[in-house]
Amino acid sequence: MASADPFDSALDLLRRLNPKHTTAHLQSLISLAPDLTEDLLSSVDQPLTIRRCKQTGRDYLLCDYNRDGDSYRSPWSNEFDPPLDGGQIGDGGAGDGAGAAGVPSDKVRLMEVKANEAFDVYRELYYEGGVSSVYFWNLDDGFAGVVLLKKEAKPGSTSEGSWDSIHVFEALDRARVTQYNLTSTVILSLSTSGSGLGDMDLSGNMTRQIEQELPAENDEQQIANIGKLVEDMELKMRNLLQEVYFGKAKDVVGDLRSMGSLSEAGRDREAQREIIGSMRR
Amino acid sequence: MSLETIESFVEGAPPGELADVVADIKALTVNDPGLVSKLTPAFEKYNEEQFTTVKLPGSSQQVVISSHNSFGDGRYYDVESSSSFAFNHATQKASSVQSHVLEGPQTDLVKSTLKSLSTYAREHYANAAYGVYPIENDSKVAIVLVANKYSPNNFWNGRWRSLYVFEPTSGTLEGSLKVDVHYYEDGNVRLLTNKPVSSSAGATGVAIAKEIAAVEKKYQEELNRGFMSLSEGAFKGLRRQLPVTRQKIEWDKVASYRVGQDIGGARR
Numbered sequence: 262m263a264s265a266d267p268f269d270s271a272l273d274l275l276r277r278l279n280p281k282h283t284t285a286h287l288q289s290l291i292s293l294a295p296d297l298t299e300d301l302l303s304s305v306d307q308p309l310t311i312r313r314c315k316q317t318g319r320d321y322l323l324c325d326y327n328r329d330g331d332s333y334r335s336p337w338s339n340e341f342d343p344p345l346d347g348g349q350i351g352d353g354g355a356g357d358g359a360g361a362a363g364v365p366s367d368k369v370r371l372m373e374v375k376a377n378e379a380f381d382v383y384r385e386l387y388y389e390g391g392v393s394s395v396y397f398w399n400l401d402d403g404f405a406g407v408v409l410l411k412k413e414a415k416p417g418s419t420s421e422g423s424w425d426s427i428h429v430f431e432a433l434d435r436a437r438v439t440q441y442n443l444t445s446t447v448i449l450s451l452s453t454s455g456s457g458l459g460d461m462d463l464s465g466n467m468t469r470q471i472e473q474e475l476p477a478e479n480d481e482q483q484i485a486n487i488g489k490l491v492e493d494m495e496l497k498m499r500n501l502l503q504e505v506y507f508g509k510a511k512d513v514v515g516d517l518r519s520m521g522s523l524s525e526a527g528r529d530r531e532a533q534r535e536i537i538g539s540m541r542r
Numbered sequence: 543m544s545l546e547t548i549e550s551f552v553e554g555a556p557p558g559e560l561a562d563v564v565a566d567i568k569a570l571t572v573n574d575p576g577l578v579s580k581l582t583p584a585f586e587k588y589n590e591e592q593f594t595t596v597k598l599p600g601s602s603q604q605v606v607i608s609s610h611n612s613f614g615d616g617r618y619y620d621v622e623s624s625s626s627f628a629f630n631h632a633t634q635k636a637s638s639v640q641s642h643v644l645e646g647p648q649t650d651l652v653k654s655t656l657k658s659l660s661t662y663a664r665e666h667y668a669n670a671a672y673g674v675y676p677i678e679n680d681s682k683v684a685i686v687l688v689a690n691k692y693s694p695n696n697f698w699n700g701r702w703r704s705l706y707v708f709e710p711t712s713g714t715l716e717g718s719l720k721v722d723v724h725y726y727e728d729g730n731v732r733l734l735t736n737k738p739v740s741s742s743a744g745a746t747g748v749a750i751a752k753e754i755a756a757v758e759k760k761y762q763e764e765l766n767r768g769f770m771s772l773s774e775g776a777f778k779g780l781r782r783q784l785p786v787t788r789q790k791i792e793w794d795k796v797a798s799y800r801v802g803q804d805i806g807g808a809r810r
Contacts, residue, residue: 270569277563278554280730289547294570375797382799386785414776422776449780451772458764459719459737463772467729485793492791499781505725507773510733511766513700513723517689520762522665 268300275305281450281464283307306427306446306466309411311392314338322394322409324427329364336377336394339370365397369404372480373397379484380408383492388412391424403433408491420453428491432483439477441486444470445494449502463506469498548577549584556724556732557701558692560588560634585631586616593688593703595671596636598627604671605636608705610684611675619644621652621674648676648683651710654747655685662751663687666758667702683708685717685754697727706754710745715753719761735768737761 271290278286284307291298303325310323316338321327327334332341365373376395384393391412397404407429414422425448433440450464471494475486519526548567555563564578571577588594590612595604598620605620607629612618619626619642626642629635644652655674663670672687687704706717716739723733739761743753784790791799 265565265569267570267572270566274551274563274566274570276726276730277556277559277566277724278551278730279732279734281732281734282554283730286551289544289550290570292544293547379793379796382796383791386787386791386799387782388780389782412780414779420772420776422772422780424780449777451776453768453772453776455764455768457760458768459735459761461733461735461765461768461772463731463733463769465725465729465731467731469728481794481797485796488791488793488796492793495781496783499783503773503777505729505731506777507769509698509725510723510731511769513691513698513725514702514721514733514762514765516668516691517700517702517721518758518762519666519668520759523668524665 267294268297271297271301272304279464280448280466281462283448283466306425306448306468308423308448308450309409309425309427311411312342314340315342316340320392322392322411324396324407324409326398326407326429327394327396334364334396336373336396363398365404366399369397369399372404372483373406375480376406376408376484376487379488380410380491383488384410387495388424400431400433403431403439405429405431406487408487419455420451422449422451424449426495428494430487430490432477432487435474437476438474439483439486440472440474441490442470442472443490443494444468445491445498447495447498447502449506451506463510465506467498467502467505469494469501545577545580548581552581552584552588555588556699556726557592557690557722558694558699559724560585582631589629589631589634592701593671593686593705594634595688595690596629596634598623598625598636598639600639606671606673606686606688608673608675608684608686610677610686611673619675621656644676646676646680648680648710651683651745651747652676655683655708655750656747658747658751659685659687659754662755666755677707681709681711683710685750698723698725700724704754704758706739706750708743708745708750713742713745715739715741715743715750715757719758721765735765737764 275283275286287301287305291301311320312323313320314335314337319337321335321337323333329345332343332345334341373395380393380395384391394409395406397406410426412424427446428443430441430443446466446468448466452462454460477483477486551563551567568578589607590609594607598605607618616628617626618629621644624641624643626640627636628638652674659672663672667689670687670689675684677684685706689702692699700723703720706715708715718739719737721735725731739757741753741757743749
């Protein structure tokens with residue numbers, strides 16, 4: 262029997278094991294198969310870490326796309342923390358220890374600044390708190406980026422929760438239009454407990470992709486297009502998460518154990534069939 | 543390469559997906575093919591904790607695997623069919639069935655509880671397996687129930703587990719209820735619950751089953767309220783469906799939003 266590809270098997274395993282502990286499972290898999298490290302880190306979404314920008318005092322989010330070795334770039338100051346020793350910033354290239362993306366060119370960095378301002382407004386309107394960060398990088402035929410949003414429910418109350426949005430996109434130059442490829446993941450963890458309920462944890466992640474072609478004449482239009490795509494995707498995903506977490510999961514519990522009597526339900530169905538049968542006669 | 547890591551993957555396998563998890567482990571450890579054979583203790587732990595069900599050869603009845611009906615050395619017994627059997631923890635298959643007639647001071651209570659429990663289970667579980675066993679030198683009775691529903695074609699699987707230990711001298715009925723639901727279409731969503739039970743009942747099968755029915759009904763109501771409170775509470779508090787203005791963002795004017803801080807209620 263041909264054995265499955267280890268990378269696919271690692272992803273399959275992460276799709277099955279408790280999504281609340283993806284970060285720990287990822288570390289285990291990396292220690293098990295070190296040669297998969299870079300592939301796994303760049304394709305598995307983990308809850309985002311918050312760091313405070315030393316230059317501006319504003320919080321930003323860490324991911325593989327603003328990482329270079331052990332340093333992370335702040336979208337507010339464009340500085341790495343800790344500073345890259347002797348490294349040249351702004352050459353658009355990635356060093357040996359670089360994450361998935363290099364540093365954007367001056368032109369793309371200007372767009373990145375505007376996008377961070379726009380998504381800061383978006384964050385306030387939809388999340389009423391939380392942290393947002395946008396990172397762009399250059400592509401040969403356009404540019405790419407990631408829009409990150411994170412919000413944590415205040416701990417201390419009976420229910421806890423956290424939301425992490427990771428929107429990775431490419432904006433590719435085509436004749437007269439820009440083609441946008443967007444892959445969005447939302448990681449949503451919820452838990453509550455009580456004396457009657459015991460412990461209840463409802464956690465996971467969902468991913469969706471779309472492709473769309475839109476005209477973009479200037480930077481403002483680029484950001485508006487990306488903004489609309491992310492906004493529409495998040496609305497769709499919020500509805501989907503609501504359906505799966507509070508509809509599907511609850512329905513499965515009801516499939517496992519019926520609140521009402523199964524024999525009565527059977528008798529009701531039988532009676533209904535008889536009524537329908539007699540109406541046909 | 544850590545055996546402990548692999549064991550934790552086995553322990554974390556969702557309902558009905560142990561074979562998939564083991565296939566992934568095998569693919570990830572091709573250079574150490576002997577490893578999976580070292581997993582027998584992890585499989586045993588999984589099967590006993592998850593109340594794995596098995597059909598005895600020549601029978602259509604599901605029988606439960608747990609630490610409470612274990613003879614050790616991979617042999618288990620079933621009261622209803624008066625039999626014992628060997629269970630292969632890696633393949634989850636039963637063999638070498640022998641007659642085993644329950645004896646001892648709790649035999650009547652075990653059998654009457656089994657009878658009342660089966661009436662209750664038929665009314666509320668479309669697919670349940672259960673068992674009642676005397677434990678701790680006939681001083682207590684363990685009651686085990688498991689209900690599985692697997693729908694891998696629709697990317698979801700679920701399991702309900704009930705465990706109770708009844709002490710006839712004090713009438714205490716203690717245990718736990720656990721629900722595990724996995725949904726994995728374009729994602730990975732898991733519901734995991736655990737509710738400790740501390741109750742009491744008279745020392746008859748009818749009284750015990752009646753108390754179990756009441757406890758489980760109340761728990762399912764609590765669980766449904768839990769879904770509601772997470773949906774209305776934590777979920778809504780994380781991200782609004784639309785901004786306060788009930789309108790999507792006008793992205794071509796987004797730069798002006800910042801100047802007029804009043805949009806969105808300015809809750810900063």
